[in-house]
Amino acid sequence: MLEYAFMQKALAGGMIIALACSVISFFVVVKRLAFMGMGVSHAAFGGVAIGLAAGVDPLWSAGGFCTLVALGIGWLSRRGRMHEDTTIGILFTTAMALGVIVVGLARRYNLDLMSYLFGSVLAMSWADVIAAAVLAFIALAFVVLFFKELLFVSFDEETAIASGLPVRLVYYGLLATMALTIVISIKLVGIILVSALLVIPGATGLQLSRNYRGVLLVSVLSGLSSMALGLYLSYRADIPSGATVVMVMFGLFLLAMVLSPRRSWMRRFVRSQRQGWIANH
Amino acid sequence: MAGRCRVSEFFSGGAGTPRAVIELRDVWVELDGRLVLEGITFSVDEGTFLGVIGPNGAGKTTLMKVILGLVRPARGEVRVLGLQPGELRHELHHIGYMPQQVLFDPIFPVSVYDVVMMGRACCIGPLRFPTRKDREAVRESIRAVGLEGLERRPIGELSGGQQKRAFLARSLCLETRILLLDEPTAGLDAEAQESFLALLNRLKRERGLTVIFVSHDVSVLARFADSLVCINRTMHLHGSPQEVLGSERLEEAYRCEFDFLLGEGAPRRGW
Numbered sequence: 001m002l003e004y005a006f007m008q009k010a011l012a013g014g015m016i017i018a019l020a021c022s023v024i025s026f027f028v029v030v031k032r033l034a035f036m037g038m039g040v041s042h043a044a045f046g047g048v049a050i051g052l053a054a055g056v057d058p059l060w061s062a063g064g065f066c067t068l069v070a071l072g073i074g075w076l077s078r079r080g081r082m083h084e085d086t087t088i089g090i091l092f093t094t095a096m097a098l099g100v101i102v103v104g105l106a107r108r109y110n111l112d113l114m115s116y117l118f119g120s121v122l123a124m125s126w127a128d129v130i131a132a133a134v135l136a137f138i139a140l141a142f143v144v145l146f147f148k149e150l151l152f153v154s155f156d157e158e159t160a161i162a163s164g165l166p167v168r169l170v171y172y173g174l175l176a177t178m179a180l181t182i183v184i185s186i187k188l189v190g191i192i193l194v195s196a197l198l199v200i201p202g203a204t205g206l207q208l209s210r211n212y213r214g215v216l217l218v219s220v221l222s223g224l225s226s227m228a229l230g231l232y233l234s235y236r237a238d239i240p241s242g243a244t245v246v247m248v249m250f251g252l253f254l255l256a257m258v259l260s261p262r263r264s265w266m267r268r269f270v271r272s273q274r275q276g277w278i279a280n281h
Numbered sequence: 282m283a284g285r286c287r288v289s290e291f292f293s294g295g296a297g298t299p300r301a302v303i304e305l306r307d308v309w310v311e312l313d314g315r316l317v318l319e320g321i322t323f324s325v326d327e328g329t330f331l332g333v334i335g336p337n338g339a340g341k342t343t344l345m346k347v348i349l350g351l352v353r354p355a356r357g358e359v360r361v362l363g364l365q366p367g368e369l370r371h372e373l374h375h376i377g378y379m380p381q382q383v384l385f386d387p388i389f390p391v392s393v394y395d396v397v398m399m400g401r402a403c404c405i406g407p408l409r410f411p412t413r414k415d416r417e418a419v420r421e422s423i424r425a426v427g428l429e430g431l432e433r434r435p436i437g438e439l440s441g442g443q444q445k446r447a448f449l450a451r452s453l454c455l456e457t458r459i460l461l462l463d464e465p466t467a468g469l470d471a472e473a474q475e476s477f478l479a480l481l482n483r484l485k486r487e488r489g490l491t492v493i494f495v496s497h498d499v500s501v502l503a504r505f506a507d508s509l510v511c512i513n514r515t516m517h518l519h520g521s522p523q524e525v526l527g528s529e530r531l532e533e534a535y536r537c538e539f540d541f542l543l544g545e546g547a548p549r550r551g552w
Contacts, residue, residue, distance in 0.1 A: 163374075164370055209390060
């Protein structure tokens with residue numbers, strides 16, 4: 001399949017996207033930002049619609065828009081005496097409504113917009129791959145450089161504030177990083193499904209390890225392998241790429257759940273099998 | 282860093298006489314337009330153990346935040362290590378803080394070692410990674426609270442008492458001179474409480490720490506504290522445990538909790 005240029009681009013872009021998403025996914029899961037990820041990715045609809053209507057590359061319009069929405073959610077939840085999920089519910093629906101109005105004003109059925117909703121392997125250009133690489137590099141650099149602060153803030157924000165860490169900077173940085181990661185993923189995976197990439201790998205990691213190093217490793221490995229396998233299956237069976245990647249990811253998550261040392265029923269099952277084996281031999 | 286020199290001057294100068302590491306003079310605090318603390322004045326000498334008692338909603342936690350510089354008083358003066366709240370930001374590594382309840386997720390994937398290393402984060406500084414010195418400080422701190430051997434255990438798998446020790450180790454692994462503990466023994470059984478207090482007392486003696494311990498369990502503090510402050514929005518008493526506990530005004534302080542709640546609404550928790 002790699003003789004086709006579009007698959008080369010999809011695979012190169014896909015790997016970059018999967019790496020960035022799996023790393024951010026760790027924080028999405030431990031800091032409970034799953035709904036935030038969903039909200040910001042759906043808000044991208046507004047950004048994409050504005051970009052298409054204004055003739056700007058939707059990657060950039062959605063990038064700016066999602067970052068603003070993510071920071072807006074963070075700011076309002078800290079200022080406005082509202083819970084984070086309320087703010088997310090308000091801002092992401094409003095952003096989508098704005099997108100619908102912009103599409104309506106453009107007065108034509110936009111096929112392009114549909115491909116942004118569900119993603120397409122055909123959508124990635126080399127320019128997109130390069131843009132994804134640059135933005136993913138920025139996102140990963142932020143995570144590496146501020147890892148200990150991010151970990152502390154995710155674990156126990158109150159003490160992190162008291163010990164003088166730049167908690168606000170770290171929190172807004174994480175939100176902006178998440179927004180960038182979402183934006184580079186929507187062409188391939190689509191607005192509707194991108195939040196799966198931000199939740200499932202981290203959740204898979206948490207099933208198999210009790211330490212963040214292991215969780216991160218499993219998250220990245222499962223993210224990369226589901227992306228590769230998902231793209232391959234979508235090519236072979238001619239089915240939508242984003243959805244296939246998500247299905248593979250979910251399959252790996254189920255597998256991790258069954259194998260998880262956290263689940264005592266599995267341990268009991270293994271033990272009883274072993275004891276049965278010993279008794280029989 | 283200019284601030285750092287000032288703190289070392291603070292500790293090196295004038296040895297022999299105990300100096301006040303924390304001084305509050307007529308401190309008034311408003312949170313969302315409500316008076317939470319009124320006219321609080323007290324000082325804490327280096328190496329002493331101050332117990333802060335008072336009913337729920339009395340402003341004890343706010344008092345901690347004032348000392349940490351997280352809440353600015355509307356009036357009055359605060360000096361910690363000889364510094365004003367604004368200057369203290371760069372000196373927070375001298376202060377260990379343990380919040381009332383560490384609201385962490387029990388499945389959060391970190392070990393005891395990782396949690397204690399978090400305490401070093403502000404000392405290491407942004408964009409930098411832990412060095413050997415940091416790793417040694419963390420191990421030393423874990424030893425000091427008696428959790429050696431459990432370094433690699435996930436924090437969620439520890440007992441309540443062990444978790445408290447881990448959080449104590451986290452607040453100790455800096456160049457800690459002052460420990461601010463907000464009801465650290467809440468939720469522990471009598472035995473765990475006792476051993477936590479004994480540990481704290483030993484650390485205080487060995488390291489010359491200044492300890493501020495907030496609790497509403499008066500009997501516990503009576504045994505360990507060098508002096509007690511009783512607050513209920515305003516300051517009611519300050520003195521040795523015998524003086525404070527023998528005083529009739531203690532009852533008065535607790536009784537007005539009732540008036541306070543009826544008059545002002547439910548107690549609040551404010552950041």
